[in-house]
Amino acid sequence: MKVQEIHNRAIEFADLAFMKKFNGLVDEAKELFLQAFKLEREAAYAAKEQNIGEPTISVLLKSAASLAINCDNYIDAEKLICLALYGDPPSEIAEELRNLLEELYFQRHLQFQGISICTTELQLVIAGRGVGYGMAKSNLVFDKLNIFEKLTLRTAERRLGKPFRSNGDVAKVIKMNFQPYLSVPRAASLAFTIRFGGVSQQTKLEGFDNSVEVIEDLVNNISLVNLGEYESLRGNIKDEVYFRNFISLSKELAPDGEEINLVGLSIVRNGEQKDVQFTRIRSEIQTNIFEESNIKTNQDQHIELIGHLFAANEEQNNIRLKVEKEGNYSITVPDGLNDIVKKYWGEQVRIKGTFLKPRVIKLSDIDPG
Amino acid sequence: MTLDIKEIYQGLPGLSKVSGNHLYESCVVCLSRHKHNSDGTYFSVYGDKKINLMLVWDNIFDEQLDRTWADQFYATEHGAVCLAILIALKMTNYTIIEKSARKNGFDYWLGEKDDILFQKKARLEVSGIFKGTEKDVNKRYKIKVIQTNQSDLLKIPAYIGIVEFSNPIANFGIKK
Numbered sequence A: 001m002k003v004q005e006i007h008n009r010a011i012e013f014a015d016l017a018f019m020k021k022f023n024g025l026v027d028e029a030k031e032l033f034l035q036a037f038k039l040e041r042e043a044a045y046a047a048k049e050q051n052i053g054e055p056t057i058s059v060l061l062k063s064a065a066s067l068a069i070n071c072d073n074y075i076d077a078e079k080l081i082c083l084a085l086y087g088d089p090p091s092e093i094a095e096e097l098r099n100l101l102e103e104l105y106f107q108r109h110l111q112f113q114g115i116s117i118c119t120t121e122l123q124l125v126i127a128g129r130g131v132g133y134g135m136a137k138s139n140l141v142f143d144k145l146n147i148f149e150k151l152t153l154r155t156a157e158r159r160l161g162k163p164f165r166s167n168g169d170v171a172k173v174i175k176m177n178f179q180p181y182l183s184v185p186r187a188a189s190l191a192f193t194i195r196f197g198g199v200s201q202q203t204k205l206e207g208f209d210n211s212v213e214v215i216e217d218l219v220n221n222i223s224l225v226n227l228g229e230y231e232s233l234r235g236n237i238k239d240e241v242y243f244r245n246f247i248s249l250s251k252e253l254a255p256d257g258e259e260i261n262l263v264g265l266s267i268v269r270n271g272e273q274k275d276v277q278f279t280r281i282r283s284e285i286q287t288n289i290f291e292e293s294n295i296k297t298n299q300d301q302h303i304e305l306i307g308h309l310f311a312a313n314e315e316q317n318n319i320r321l322k323v324e325k326e327g328n329y330s331i332t333v334p335d336g337l338n339d340i341v342k343k344y345w346g347e348q349v350r351i352k353g354t355f356l357k358p359r360v361i362k363l364s365d366i367d368p369g
Numbered sequence B: 001m002t003l004d005i006k007e008i009y010q011g012l013p014g015l016s017k018v019s020g021n022h023l024y025e026s027c028v029v030c031l032s033r034h035k036h037n038s039d040g041t042y043f044s045v046y047g048d049k050k051i052n053l054m055l056v057w058d059n060i061f062d063e064q065l066d067r068t069w070a071d072q073f074y075a076t077e078h079g080a081v082c083l084a085i086l087i088a089l090k091m092t093n094y095t096i097i098e099k100s101a102r103k104n105g106f107d108y109w110l111g112e113k114d115d116i117l118f119q120k121k122a123r124l125e126v127s128g129i130f131k132g133t134e135k136d137v138n139k140r141y142k143i144k145v146i147q148t149n150q151s152d153l154l155k156i157p158a159y160i161g162i163v164e165f166s167n168p169i170a171n172f173g174i175k176k
Helices: A001-023 A025-049 A056-070 A075-086 A089-108 A138-159 A170-177 A211-227 A230-236 A240-253 A292-296 A338-343 B017-033 B062-067 B072-091 B134-147
Strands: A123-126 A180-182 A190-198 A262-267 A274-278 A302-313 A316-323 A327-332 A348-357 A360-367 B002-004 B043-049 B051-056 B096-102 B104-109 B123-129 B159-163 B169-174
Touching: A001 B017, A001 B096, A001 B104, A001 B159, A025 A075, A025 A180, A025 B134, A056 A075, A056 A089, A056 A262, A056 B096, A075 A089, A089 A123, A089 A262, A123 A138, A123 A211, A123 B051, A138 A180, A138 A211, A170 A211, A170 A338, A211 A230, A211 A240, A211 A262, A211 A274, A230 A240, A240 B159, A262 B104, A302 A327, A316 B123, A327 A348, A338 A360, A348 B096, B017 B043, B017 B062, B017 B072, B051 B072, B072 B104, B072 B123, B072 B159, B134 B159, B134 B169
Parallel strands: A327 A360, B002 B051, B043 B169, B123 B159
Antiparallel strands: A123 A190, A123 A262, A180 A190, A262 A274, A302 A316, A302 A348, A316 A327, A348 A360, B043 B051, B096 B104, B104 B123, B159 B169
């Protein structure tokens, strides 16, 4: 059979596999991915043997490696990527191959590698250009850990039935029982064990013994954000303010696609490791889903501004933005977004929102400027 | 000029009906969520050439389709691929679509029927915006150009298509 024909058959199987995956039929999808992978690898090897030339060979090898990853065949994927890089791929394809290899190695970093964690612990792994093997830019690490702590404490408060706390500190008893504690970092790209509620497995106060459920809830909901399954997430977090807060904090935890490509979370349940690879980059996380009326809103009412965040009135949930050559704007921060705004205090930011009146904007999204 | 979105699965060379239907559904979902008219919605394409199209499609949007395509980001990206492929075949001399797998889907290539697989082909790089402005579209276009700009001489030609759905427009052109 010709290379083209084998490739076409591989793509037919891949089409069906992605369809099954889209419909949540994971096992059936993997079977089809396996068949697609075998055919695409055959096409790639045939193209190489017949010396068809570039970019055909590297594109087919990359395609076969991607299909191998989709059926969890990481060893073959690694071999195919290396084989493609060993050839003479065009620079664009070479760059994509390196990115794929990086993702593949992240899988390996997620393994505990001799470390055992218990049900009240979680492994957090970050990887990307800003993270070397066992070393990372300090601000990247502190930022992710800080956001992770906020997510944990908000999840604990929600699960304990507390109304959303718009201002003030976390209750002492909650902090005592759910405060994350950090292990020494491990080189993997950079991994931490995070334990909830204490430096040792201490006895919990009555009603506060559910840190296992809090961790599981947190990891499951982050997985839903990663998959873009906001309706399921809304089912898990019924309170609109907590829902908005969770999405906006998850967006801050998400990789930026530049310095951090991957954030991994691993827990152990019933003796088995459960991983969530948070790969959806922050710009792909929708913050407008909790503003359904947006679609009906007049386009002119939407605004995007870059400016300096300089003053805040916590009681009124209000901040000020200084925009060069335009002056100051008053920004109203809806409940749930205040955790994020604090992070950008005194910094250059890009905000999105809608005009409530001239120079008064209701915030819907905030990013570094 | 009318652009019937159904063309995507009614005989596009190089694209299976299964795959074409998936892209068609995502595009219909994006347009329908903005309440656009399936009997005719203006679609302005600019960039290398300016062309005004009238989009038509079968009104298949219902609750089930809405639930199936709950992930708006995924729907937007696929819907954009659908329109970008149709634009590419209308506005370039390429006649077929080829696909290679990537981790979460496919890369799309434009080519001639009798060329060798992926050779003398152009990459089609697409991005979608569910709700934005022309400024957002142009900004995304520039980002795509920078992202794919390589200093190497072995460049693969690429067409870039950025599609916006709220007031349907597309910036479509070859990467220079």
